[in-house]
Amino acid sequence: MGGAPNRRRYAVGALAALGLAAIALATTGPAGTAATAPLAWSTPQLIDNQPPYVTGIESTGISCPSRSLCVAVDEYGNVATSTDPTGGASAWTVARGVDEGAGFTAISCPSPSLCVAVDDAGDVITSTDPTGGASAWTLTDIDPGANLTAVSCTSQSLCVAVGGSGQLLTSTDPTGGGGDWSIARVDAGRALAGVSCPAQALCVAVDGSGHIVTSAEPTAGPGTWRSVRVVAGPLAAVSCASPALCVVAGTRLSLALEDELLTSTRPTGNARAWHVARLGALGGLTSVSCPSPSLCVAVDDRGGLDVSTRPTGGAATWSNPAIGLFGPTFVSCASRSLCVLVDADGDIESSTHPLGHNKAWRSTFVAVNNSLTAMSCPSSTTCVALDTAGNILSSTDATGGPGAWTAAAGVEPGGQADTPGGVSCPSPTLCVAINDAGDISTSTDPTGGKPAWTLTGDVDTKNPTVEADVSCPSTSLCVAVAGNGDILTSTDPTGGRRAWKIANVLPGGVRITSPHSLSCPSISLCVAVDVFGNVITSTDPTGGKRAWKIVNIDGELGYLSSVSCPSVSLCVAFDWSGNVLTSTDPTGGKRAWRITHVYRPMLVRGIRLGPTAVSCASASLCVAVGWFGQLLTSTDPTGGAHAWSLTRPDGRRLLEAVACPEVSLCLAVDDAGNVVLGASR
Secondary structure, three states, X not given: OOOOOOHHHHHHHHHHHOOOXXXXXXXXXXXXXXXXXXXXXXXXXXXXXXXXXXXXXXXXXXXXEEOOEEEEEEOOOXXXXXXXXXXXXXXXXXXXXXXXXXXXXXXXXXXXXXXXXXXXXXXXXXXXXXXXXXXXXXXXXXXXXXXXXEEEEEEOOEXXXXXXXXXXXXXXXXXXXXXXXXXXXXXXXXXXXXXXXXXXXXXXEEEOOOEEEEEOOOOOOHHHOEEEEOOOOOEEEEEEEXXXXXXXXXXEOOOOOEEEEEEEOOOOOOXXXXXXXXXXXXXXEEEEEEEEXXXXXXXXXXXXXXXXXXXXXXXXXXXXXXXXXXXXXXXXXXXXXXXXXXXXXXXXXXXXXXXXXXXXXXXXXXXXXXXXXXXXXXXXXXXXXXXXXXOEEEEOXXXXXXXXXXXXXXXXXXOHHHOEEEEEEEEOOEEEEEEOOXXXXXXXOOOOOXXXXXXXXXXXXXXXXXXXXXXXXXXXXXXXXXXXXEEEEEOOOOOOHHHOEEEXXXXXXXXXXXXXXXXXXXXXEEEEEEOOOEEEEEOOOOOOHHHOEEEEOOOOOOOEEEEXXXXXXXXXXXXXXXXXXXXXXXXXXXXXXXXXXXXXXXXXXXXXXXXXXXXXXXXXXXXXXXXXXXXXXEOOOOOOHHHEEEEOOOOOOOEEEEEEEEOOEEEEEEOOOEEEEEEEO
């Protein structure tokens, strides 16, 4: 089996568009007592950290206390800092894993000698030396399990954080430890989304239901906080240039989402003290920064930018230069001469003249990873993986740690248009990779670096950019599938484009199948699955269209995401509804397949987030991987729900692919360039 299907990427985009700050994870395992996992799993080990970068990490906050310091945080617990924010990518340094296992949600740096960040696990993370690397940060668990959404610090003597359950965390000594923070509920039943404290005697918070919550004594307890509903739509962020000017970013819910800004020179007043400016159907404001009463900059989740030197003057005083960010987006302005924005794709936009047109902004891509999407291990020592930038990573000592992996840069065409589909290595002397545009790359020395790989080119010229996978049961047969129904076969996979034959298995040309995952345990059996619950099989893969049979197995239950057949007498597939499909006679039709509900998949706004890939070393070990580090293992895959156990060794990340070269070893790769090893105890 090669790469996991691309639908996972579409789901990621859908979730980002929904603006979800956090997802409640279901960590319960299969019903009853789960079998003991046969493998012990390592922590994630970074093996892919070299350009070119394609996949960015979603930044979740930024704070610039001066022109010579900006600090940004992301969803994977990394901190990016720069003492020259407009200096390009080389001017930024990334400290990895500062908040390992959780994701930063916001940061506030009142000065270059203090930064306070919060995450979605109830932690407060502080540093008095933010550019000092990971060791310069201290994590304190203040509100265990809580989703903290925003933080604002006026100085060393006042920090206020808010959370998704209406909670308020305050401290007059934020670096002093857990005992120096107090928790109060000030907005019960609603999710606080933003907070700004321009002075010791004023804090202003906003929630997702149009309320503004204020206090002139923020550390004096919940009784000092007053809530006023100002608008009907959600409010996302607030910035107060002074106690006499606060600006709130929100969204008006209409037929088209509209950017909505609320301003007040008397923020502790009633609803009439706030004035609403509607800026048009741009998307939905996510962040605002007002370094002074004469400059405010707001951004929305479609990359829109709203700038004003007179924020209380109504919609006409706001301009909208287009700078092309990929939202959700966050902004921090140190002064009128420096504003820095971060987005969901690893981009940083900076400007020393934020009131200028779009050319006044400089774009920098500060990605810290590439997403590993496919993997194949022909032996317990040799493994090959693909990433989204066209790099091929390989190792002859797969358990030897990050230093044992090398990268051949730019072998596969990278980028969003040519996403890696799959890779299959039937032996250490042959690997075949395919991307989603039908390009095939081969190597007889897969660990030999870029010169050892040959790009055959677009073998399937009629294939649009769709999902693809490849499986080679031997060095003399490789089979690939494409989401347009094409089956590509070759008995001489290194023989160039003409050595590949194409057959379309769609009956009558009707696109009722979209095969994207393939497993060929022998030259006499190939099994593919598709998004419509079909299983496509052949006992003669090179025999053309008529040699392939399509049977609907799982049409009503869920999207079939992956399949692995360790032998001709066992195939195991997963769908996104939490079902495992097994067969000891894969070509035997619908009745030969057994569907078992193994676990409850995560459900986010109607999108099921089930396993993305599966690998079976034999009938006595199968491993499936998926969203948020989910990992399912079984030593008896046909044994029913109780035979599977669920663990999460990779915390927050999406495990994209897995390879089990033997029953005592499995390797999984994730969307942050890490490998996770599973070995027998």
